[in-house]
Amino acid sequence: MSQQTRVLIYGASGYTGKLVAEQLAKRNIPFYMAGRTQAKLEKAITVVDARLEEQGLNVRCKAEVAVAQNTLEELVPLFQKVDVVINVAGPFMQVAWPIVEAALEANCHYLDTTGEQDWTDAIRAKFGNEYEEKGLLLSPANSYMWAAGALAAEVVLETEGVDSLDICYQIDNGLPSEASTKSFLRMVCNGVSQYYLEQNEYVAWPNDVKHMVAVPHRNALLGAHPWGGACEPIWFKDDPRVRNCKVLTAIGEQLIDPVIAGIKAYNEQAAHLPAAEREAWTNALGDSMMAYEPEKDCLDVQRSVITCYGQGRQVTTSLSLNLSAPYTWTGDICAEGAERLLNGQLKKAGFQSAAQAFGHRELLTRFHELGFCSLPA
Template sequence: MNNNRNVLIYGASGYTGKLVAESLAKRNIPFYMVGRNQAKLEAARNIVEQRHGAPIDAKIVVSSNATAELLPLFEQVDVVINVSGPFMQLGWPIVEACLQANCHYLDTTGEQDWTIAIQEKYGQVFAEKNLLLCPANSYMWAAGALASEVVLETEGIDSLDIVYQVDNALPSQASTKSFLRMQGNPDSQYYLEQGEYKAWQHDKAFTVVVPYRSQPLLALSWGGACEPVWFKMDDRVRNCRVLTAFGDEIVNHVINVIKEYSEKSQGMTVEQKEQLTNEIGDDMTTSEPPKDDRDLHHTVIVCRGQGRQVTKTFELSLCAPYTWTGEICAESAQRILNGQLKAVGFQSAAKAFGHHELLQTFHELGFTSLPH
């Protein structure tokens, strides 16, 4: 194997995997494309090369997600980017293989319960080995962490209220399955209140107001988000809530789906419930969406901060959020390879690489706004 090939994408044939591969290719970073199906991986590489407009330095390897099978491959790389979800169903062997092989671990999860679970099991041991454990290194929920760090620069802020507002939402199949399995759970979608987790009402739409729109919007807890998890271990923050508004029509449809799911899932085991949300997700998103567009797919993450005597608001504008997910994964890998990692163990991208550094880079690339 090529010793200079230090980055690996697991689940590379999927929607997000192709975006990560394209962003790595743009940075001239050689990488492995790993998954369970040779034909799908080859087709994915062809699509990435078409988008990139040139051959890419990517080697295909077929592997299951069994730790023993992954370990010899992971031992050849420094960074693993896991894009194979739902993560609570598929991700455990991949994190374990990273730990045993001394690899930095990044993933693109949106699953709050997965983020909490790997923090509890692996956060300390990754830190002891000087390795990064960075879940949700993606639009959801790294963008909110970046916006929050800007707000927290104002001394005295101890409470964060975050809204993701999304135009022309374009969820992939894996994302739909991941969020449905969380949104359907009545007991484990958390916000942070006085330093403790509190559960959202899972089958309710909330009304939010964003400063640049003339009408209020409907929003969902959408799994709870990962910002409350990162800030639970941050002495600056006592309260943190995150809601997502991606169109009233979609929100109302999801609420109806969740209510139907709640009725159907009565008496089911956890495994049966997860199978049901997978089936519902397949029905809701029947094919892979096209790559998102910077002029069509806009989002703003509004972070409001409050303290005893101070308030602060930052509106982080961001375009093509799925493409940006590929970009932040590739940028993170590049910074690790360049020795620019700022913090190890369980960290958000904002803490691992610096929020100002990332915002400046993505502003220059045409994706994000900068703080005023």
């Protein structure tokens, strides 16, 4: 592969940015570590190099630091140097508009790691056609939530006649980062924008209800939440194969119960406020719940199973997809997507899930080889 720097991570100094950087380095792909603060970016490179050394790998972080404020004026000239932008700066609906617009203007493929359903739907509506016309990929949610469920769903949809999907993410010992906590809180507190698909129409979940789920690999019932609604209903909206799609997340009682309590407090104290004040309220709640960067996750601790049930007129089927170390895998799916884009392996341009953009079977085979997931039959 050419050693020209053609990939850029924006927001690279944070938890997820360092994970993406680590996986790009393992693939020997040079990239820009970009963001607003030089010192933080330089420190992040030091952390990534230390992680690579701890793993006994004879590679280092081939990164150039690029400082740019989150404005079109500063981002477009920077993005014109590369082919792929990986955006990890969130909450996305609050800060990411200039980044996706600048990538389009600079003729870059755009990947991000959002978990925000409303952001995913908003950029589909505003930018999807323009990216497709330019032959560029617009692919949000290159992350455990919600790319893993999309991969599982595509396997289930291989069964002819399936038109309804019921997906559950279950994870042990979840470690959301500070940015992810704020991102999801702004979603889960919103009582009118966590949607599932019913007969190809969006229907809002109640925001303060804990749902009990029975996953096939556990004896006990688990508490779950729509967790922002997920992006699978957005991916499959208007897909002729799918009529119904629901997604729940069982992220652990240590997180579900405090989140439900926080949502109830929001409903009582902030739901009536103007939008900017609501966002500030959920940001403050996020700071109170997660004000530090967690340790990197581990294949033997942060284990997950994504269960997808499929149903049609005359058929039912299911898939349980093991996927461990979800945050590390988030870094890897971003790096894998970037590598495939650089190699000309894009299958579908425009607004696409990673599963559609690169092929679900191809990705699952690759991630199985890397030790992250099971390999469906």
